[in-house]
Amino acid sequence: MGCENGTGNPDIVSVAVVNHPMSRLHSRAEVLANCYRIGHIVDGLKTGHPELDLIVLPEFSTTGVMYDETELYSTAMAIPGEETEVFAAACRRNRVWGVFAMGAECHEQHPLRPPYNTAVLIDDEGEIVQRYRKIAPAPEGELSWPGESTFVTAGPKGLQISILLGEDGNYPELWRDCAMKGAELIVRGMALRACDAEQQIGMAKAMAWANNVYVAAAGATGFDGVHSYSGRSALVGFDGRVLGECGAEAQDMRFADLSIRALRDSRRYQPERNPLHALLHRGATGLGKVNVGVRGLAECPLDFYRTWVTDSVKAQEQVHEITGV
DSSP: OOOSOSTTOTTEEEEEEEOEEOOBOOSHHHHHHHHHHHHHHHHHHHHHOTTOOEEEOOTTTTTBOOOSHHHHHHHOBOSSSHHHHHHHHHHHHHTOEEEEEEEEEOOTTTTSSOOEEEEEEEOTTSOEEEEEEOSSOOTTTOOOOOOOOOOOEEOGGGOEEEEEEGGGGGOHHHHHHHHHTTOSEEEEEEOOBGGGHHHHHHHHHHHHHHHTOEEEEEEEEEEOSSOEEEOOOEEEOTTSOEEEEOOSOTTOEEEEEEEHHHHHHHHHHOGGGOHHHHHTSBTHHHHHHTTSOTTOBOSOOOHHHHHHHHOHHHHHHHHHHHHOO
């Protein structure tokens, strides 16, 4: 997946993922100060690695986890706002793209509803080109309003990028939704407990392979006084092979050069490695043999998903029966 230097090659996107220590912050002033610290990390990374096209920070890297509800609401931010402008300035002055996990974004009915957990993709001119709100907040303990959609945005050199956050990455449906919308790189910001580290690396590899996408997963690390976080930031190729992986060390980083052409050629010319196409062309060889539906079957064979779309309450009740919860 490339060993050429990213900057001068229109096919190569050079990406960095950062193990960022989980902060314990309590006020808007502390959050803003942390934004400037992260901006300086961007400065340093780009100075040491001028070829970088995209830098990825983990979930909650901007605000830390707000365990106090009053502090959560008082530090909730508008996007765009002061915090995003600090990151936008860092991207502009370094001519680099960045994915920044902002943490609590004010709900439209703030403070009557909990904030969203939001991440943004900022381009090298300092523009917010994607705002993603976490769809699946952690089922216990995360006071966040769920987002409603995944997005795909043209990133550096045209690489198509989606963002997921934390718990989102435990749901194959969300990865597939990104891929079916055209994502070529799925970025996952993580703030995951150390006990789940192996499972999360396994998920990144499996989802890269199953969706024919690159994965850039940035993990929070360290101890914030309440929980210990695993780090384990990683970059994974579209064939499911790890291109670079951090341990648990704070401020550890990994880099990889991602070939856009290699991924697109694989999707086009290696059908045996293209589950996106195969899923919507089931049994094409067998059907074509008898001249019935030579493109294969496109109909959805999955009862659960049909039920979820047509009767979400029924699907919810089925889950209660299965799990006993």
